[in-house]
Amino acid sequence: MALAHAILAALVHQPRSGYDLTKYFERSIGFFWNASHQQIYRELAKLEAQNWIDSEAIAQASRPDKKLYHLTPLGHQHLTQWVAEPCEAVAMKDDLLVKVFVGSLVSTSVIEQELARHRQLHSEKLATYKTIQQEYFQAPRQLPEVDLFPYLTLRRGIRHEQEWIDWCDEALELLTKRSDDKPV
Amino acid sequence: MALAHAILAALVHQPRSGYDLTKYFERSIGFFWNASHQQIYRELAKLEAQNWIDSEAIAQASRPDKKLYHLTPLGHQHLTQWVAEPCEAVAMKDDLLVKVFVGSLVSTSVIEQELARHRQLHSEKLATYKTIQQEYFQAPRQLPEVDLFPYLTLRRGIRHEQEWIDWCDEALELLTKRSDDKPV
DNA sequence: CGCTATTATGCAATTAGTTGCATTAATTGA
């Protein structure tokens, strides 16, 4: 049910259309919960049927019409309740690690290249996060509470990407040192 | 298709039964790819039908009989090919972060308690990983290549859990400092 | 005028994962 709740969370401060939500799930909340537009539209229909959200048809002149979804009091209540519930720690699930685990099946350079590539991907993501941090969160201790929480999730993103980079470096160092010892 | 490949990976060095695999997915490879026994048995049937693995019936006196699954040359070939393919970075997906994101909906202490609880869960996991490290990987630079790769995945686990703990600490520090300023 | 991009919404099929239930056999401890 977490997609449902992620959508409710995205509607707390403002109404959004399915399209808006799709965009929103490509940044912000999408940094730790992603969903395709197909998923989002399907879920919106369910949520509206349950009366956790309702929709407002907006006719637009310069663009196709849209439906703006608002959180209902019932939806707000359910979201609040869900936030207060404890949840389990999610387990890692990462195919790259499965590949590394049996990395001895292929040439070391294949793994090295893949690690270098992922290091690059993560450092790009880190740069994105750091830009957001600099633009919106200059003085975290002065933030109003509503903004402190999103800031904390951004901090998690930054730490996460940094951790990835550091691990890639450690792994690459160990692998390259080894291939120095045993050249092909 | 990654569960299929995770199973193949688990069978590279030795044959295992569905039950063995279930146990294996509770540790080792399961630290970064988990699966229930129902999933595993279903997948084993598929893999055998594709001839990527084959089974050997083992009659046991002191226990129920079992089926030992072996990787076939075809399965080995597909696994090797899959390992060599590049893969995408997996996005984070974590309900705790969704909850923190809209943490302002509930009392700060609710979030603080949840963060403290997760900090505990992650430090327990970290302790598990560190024990494994000490028992099996004393001298990483002297490891044969086959063991170096699993060691690298363990290192990732350790860094990951440490990163979680550090983030929880940072978050708790920011939240408690704030609640000092504005007591209820 | 036609092409591409953007905005906007959705259905259908398939694959992956979760949850609940079920069975058989032996071991161990009360």
Added chain:
DNA sequence: TCAATTAATGCAACTAATTGCATAATAGCG
């Protein structure tokens, strides 16, 4: 001897997610 635990395997129903396809309207460019 009975109950609980461990070893062992699996089906069925349901939910969640991915993939592929489809449509429609407008804007902007050449």
